[in-house]
Amino acid sequence: MADKPGKKKTIPRQAMAEQEPEVRRRNFEEVPLGYTMEQAQMEASRCLQCRKPGCTSGCPVSVDIPGFIQCILEGDMTAAIRNLWGKNALPAVCGRVCPQEIQCEGECILGKKGDPVAIGNLERFAADYERAHGSGELPPKLPPTGKKVAVVGSGPSGLTVAGDLIAKGHDVTIFEAFHKAGGVLVYGIPEFRLPKAIVGQEVHFLERLGVKIECNAVVGRTVSLDELFEEGYDAIYLGVGAGLPRFMNIPGENLVGILSANEYLTRANLMKAYKFPDVDTPIPIGKNVTVLGAGNVAMDSARTAMRLGADSVRIVYRRSRQEMPARAAEIHHAEEEGIEMMLLTNPTRYIGDEKGRLTGMECIQMELGEPDDSGRRRPVPIPGSELEIECDLCIVAVGSGANPLLTQSTSDLQLNKWGYIMTEPNTGKTFKRGVWAGGDIVTGAATVILAMGAGRKAADSIHEYLVYGW
Amino acid sequence: MFKIVHREEMADATVILNEIEAPLIARKAKPGQFVILKANEEGERIPLTMAEANVEKGTLTVIYMVVGKSTALFKTLQVGDGYQDVIGPLGKPTHIEKVGNVVCVGGGTGVAVLYPITKAMKEAGNHVTAIIGARNKDLLILEDKMREASNELIVCTDDGSYGHHGFVTDPLREMCEKGSLNQAILIGPVPMMKFASKITEEYDVPTLVSLNPIMVDGTGMCGGCRVSVGGETKFACVDGPEFDGHKVDYDELMLRLQAYCEEEKQCYESYCTIRDAV
Ligand SMILES: Cc1cc2nc3c(=O)[nH]c(=O)nc-3n(C[C@H](O)[C@H](O)[C@H](O)COP(=O)(O)OP(=O)(O)OC[C@H]3O[C@@H](n4cnc5c(N)ncnc54)[C@H](O)[C@@H]3O)c2cc1C
Ligand SMILES: Cc1cc2nc3c(=O)[nH]c(=O)nc-3n(C[C@H](O)[C@H](O)[C@H](O)COP(=O)(O)OP(=O)(O)OC[C@H]3O[C@@H](n4cnc5c(N)ncnc54)[C@H](O)[C@@H]3O)c2cc1C
Ligand code: SF4
Ligand code: SF4
Ligand code: FES
Numbered sequence: 001m002a003d004k005p006g007k008k009k010t011i012p013r014q015a016m017a018e019q020e021p022e023v024r025r026r027n028f029e030e031v032p033l034g035y036t037m038e039q040a041q042m043e044a045s046r047c048l049q050c051r052k053p054g055c056t057s058g059c060p061v062s063v064d065i066p067g068f069i070q071c072i073l074e075g076d077m078t079a080a081i082r083n084l085w086g087k088n089a090l091p092a093v094c095g096r097v098c099p100q101e102i103q104c105e106g107e108c109i110l111g112k113k114g115d116p117v118a119i120g121n122l123e124r125f126a127a128d129y130e131r132a133h134g135s136g137e138l139p140p141k142l143p144p145t146g147k148k149v150a151v152v153g154s155g156p157s158g159l160t161v162a163g164d165l166i167a168k169g170h171d172v173t174i175f176e177a178f179h180k181a182g183g184v185l186v187y188g189i190p191e192f193r194l195p196k197a198i199v200g201q202e203v204h205f206l207e208r209l210g211v212k213i214e215c216n217a218v219v220g221r222t223v224s225l226d227e228l229f230e231e232g233y234d235a236i237y238l239g240v241g242a243g244l245p246r247f248m249n250i251p252g253e254n255l256v257g258i259l260s261a262n263e264y265l266t267r268a269n270l271m272k273a274y275k276f277p278d279v280d281t282p283i284p285i286g287k288n289v290t291v292l293g294a295g296n297v298a299m300d301s302a303r304t305a306m307r308l309g310a311d312s313v314r315i316v317y318r319r320s321r322q323e324m325p326a327r328a329a330e331i332h333h334a335e336e337e338g339i340e341m342m343l344l345t346n347p348t349r350y351i352g353d354e355k356g357r358l359t360g361m362e363c364i365q366m367e368l369g370e371p372d373d374s375g376r377r378r379p380v381p382i383p384g385s386e387l388e389i390e391c392d393l394c395i396v397a398v399g400s401g402a403n404p405l406l407t408q409s410t411s412d413l414q415l416n417k418w419g420y421i422m423t424e425p426n427t428g429k430t431f432k433r434g435v436w437a438g439g440d441i442v443t444g445a446a447t448v449i450l451a452m453g454a455g456r457k458a459a460d461s462i463h464e465y466l467v468y469g470w
Numbered sequence: 471m472f473k474i475v476h477r478e479e480m481a482d483a484t485v486i487l488n489e490i491e492a493p494l495i496a497r498k499a500k501p502g503q504f505v506i507l508k509a510n511e512e513g514e515r516i517p518l519t520m521a522e523a524n525v526e527k528g529t530l531t532v533i534y535m536v537v538g539k540s541t542a543l544f545k546t547l548q549v550g551d552g553y554q555d556v557i558g559p560l561g562k563p564t565h566i567e568k569v570g571n572v573v574c575v576g577g578g579t580g581v582a583v584l585y586p587i588t589k590a591m592k593e594a595g596n597h598v599t600a601i602i603g604a605r606n607k608d609l610l611i612l613e614d615k616m617r618e619a620s621n622e623l624i625v626c627t628d629d630g631s632y633g634h635h636g637f638v639t640d641p642l643r644e645m646c647e648k649g650s651l652n653q654a655i656l657i658g659p660v661p662m663m664k665f666a667s668k669i670t671e672e673y674d675v676p677t678l679v680s681l682n683p684i685m686v687d688g689t690g691m692c693g694g695c696r697v698s699v700g701g702e703t704k705f706a707c708v709d710g711p712e713f714d715g716h717k718v719d720y721d722e723l724m725l726r727l728q729a730y731c732e733e734e735k736q737c738y739e740s741y742c743t744i745r746d747a748v
Contacts, residue, residue, distance in 0.1 A: 263692035282733035356725030
């Protein structure tokens with residue numbers, strides 16, 4: 001490259017245009033609007049093209065970051081997307097939802113002194129450009145092997161396995177319990193963060209490649225793993241996610257107006273209840289909403305409640321701001337939209353009226369004590385600090401666990417003490433022959449990119465098993 | 471699409487029977503299990519119990535009462551039309567076992583849910599007495615089938631227009647008093663299950679009820695179907711839908727069923743307005 005590195009540092013990180021908080025807090029359209037080509041190339045020019053790029057080692061799937069950024073700089077968008085696809089089947093998704101600040105961007109050399117390269121934004125740009133202008137040409141496929149693979153679950157990890165194995169010539173069918181494919185990408189993450197049309201297009205891409213998708217198939221009920229083997233499947237991948245909602249287990253939790261984040265977001269996203277009554281599924285509209293928890297799921301729930309017309313939305317979290325697990329960008333967006341943070345506060349009891357409807361919550365204030373197993377300081381209640389919060393809708397987003405529906409019906413899988421499937425870490429092999437697993441059902445609730453990374457590893461291992469028999 | 475191959479109207483067209491092509495589900499269906507149906511893209515996911523499943527034909531039968539927007543929409547579907555989505559079989563099957571004398575009590579469309587269980591209980595070698603009830607003669611469903619499926623059938627109508635004049639709880643109490651009952655299965659509107667369970671509890675008759683809370687996914691991932699049983703929270707779609715009738719918090723269930731009544735009314739009314747205008 002002709003440009004001198006010294007000159008690049010003077011270009012500031014390119015901010016992506018966004019809908020104004022005042023406007024977006026009441027609509028479901030996507031918040032960041034995307035780069036223009038000029039902005040993208042300006043941002044791309046900031047990259048130093050490091051010989052040993054920290055960014056790539058920070059990415060769980062080792063995307064060739066300097067490589068695809070160079071393609072953008074040179075204006076070769078086809079090369080950029082090909083490069084990305086080499087490691088990451090869902091760049092339009094990852095560019096939007098990866099916690100870049102602790103992954104790729106967290107390791108970017110520029111971040112040591114100033115702002116790191118906006119890798120996520122560039123990844124999104126390359127993928128969006130391909131969707132808008134690409135030829136739609138399918139990547140090459142190896143000749144058919146005659147081997148059949150069943151993928152259970154159509155979240156990011158299942159989609160990755162399906163995409164990898166179809167390209168290697170295997171016959172792939174995805175079985176999905178819901179009526180639509182995409183996993184958390186369609187039922188959990190809201191439209192304003194990840195437009196469903198993008199997920200739909202990725203799924204359609206796989207279908208064009210020849211992947212068959214059987215929706216409404218609850219494996220463990222509609223069909224068992226052993227029956228899939230009997231039907232001629234040679235290998236099975238389990239990517240069923242961690243879809244078991246946790247509750248607080250405090251008095252009054254079954255009052256009307258208390259929903260798990262899973263239920264609330266499924267109604268809003270998968271069932272499109274924000275369009276009620278144009279669609280048939282209702283969703284409770286809260287005036288004063290509380291959301292328990294402070295991860296991405298909590299932020300998504302809070303921002304959804306605001307968009308549905310709440311007067312006030314409060315995140316109630318028992319630790320302090322530092323420990324909030326949500327992505328920094330999401331917390332920032334939530335606050336801009338007027339969502340309040342009630343930190344160091346823990347609910348102890350729900351309060352209802354004679355109709356069994358939620359009217360408030362009793363909480364207690366917390367302070368941080370000694371570090372716990374997670375290394376974070378343990379919150380302890382301050383005696384006598386009880387307070388009451390008025391609310392008519394409470395969304396519980398305090399984590400999720402392993403859904404036992406499938407694992408209970410399959411006796412020869414081995415589970416750990418939390419009910420997650422045990423696998424060989426390098427391959428994703430389970431203790432049942434011919435069955436692999438990965439994503440949230442192995443690790444517990446994690447991230448899109450980790451679920452995809454696990455899928456890729458398993459796909460490599462499944463391929464070897466199918467071709468070489470091990 | 472899951473095609474409707476047979477359709478019947480019952481109880482003054484307030485109750486509809488659909489036989490639906492769904493071979494994969496029919497193959498696995500057991501008494502007590504349910505499916506979730508969605509009519510079209512904008513549709514709601516509605517749980518309905520399977521009243522019958524036919525493995526050879528690859529069909530399953532649901533019988534539902536028209537109560538709101540979604541069931542009114544289902545009613546418009548004719549033979550040859552279909553549902554966009556049918557998911558199942560969901561829920562735990564009824565535990566079928568030879569225990570001796572069994573009474574199966576059904577009210578309203580609960581009779582449809584009760585029918586396959588009654589049949590299976592008799593086939594397992596039990597002596598089965600069935601008690602079915604409705605508000606009046608015209609609203610009674612599945613009388614012939616229930617007669618066939620049981621050893622003895624008692625019919626009740628609230629208004630006395632047919633059979634025993636009064637509620638299903640009257641003959642149930644009489645049977646309890648005779649003292650030879652080994653098991654009761656009660657399925658119907660929540661108040662019916664609540665009062666009937668009180669009776670069987672007085673006489674220490676082990677009792678099963680089938681609960682119908684509001685559901686979304688039916689696979690244990692949303693928790694919308696929570697019910698309190700013996701002081702513990704259960705997810706009816708995976709832990710049930712059948713539970714020990716003596717331990718269920720019926721009052722909570724009734725309140726939770728009203729969660730969306732305002733929204734449902736709005737949805738149904740606007741639907742009826744549009745439908746009637748066409
Ligand atoms: C609201 C929300 C926001 C999030 N935000 C972010 C974010 O910003 N960034 C990020 O990186 N991560 C985020 N995550 C986490 C991320 O979405 C998950 O880690 C990831 O989706 C896990 O992928 P998966 O493929 O393992 O499972 P999932 O995406 O959970 O998909 C599993 C699929 O399997 C299906 N299934 C389950 N059981 C069966 C069965 N028995 N038979 C057939 N199908 C079955 C399910 O219906 C589902 O479709 C978020 C999660 C949530 C819930
Ligand atoms: C496991 C299970 C099995 C069921 N099996 C049958 C069946 O075999 N036949 C049948 O007729 N019905 C059955 N139901 C009830 C059926 O699902 C509801 O009647 C249906 O969802 C109503 O939808 P709607 O849009 O027409 O009415 P809505 O507009 O949603 O509701 C109208 C009225 O019905 C009440 N309601 C809403 N949801 C339910 C519910 N889940 N159960 C009872 N009342 C409700 C509301 O409080 C409201 O007053 C079952 C429910 C469950 C959970
Ligand atoms: S996949 Fe995620 S972590 Fe990897 S480069 Fe892309 S945005 Fe960064
Ligand atoms: S570390 Fe930063 S500057 Fe270096 S190659 Fe990666 S993105 Fe470019
Ligand atoms: S219906 Fe969602 S958990 Fe039972």
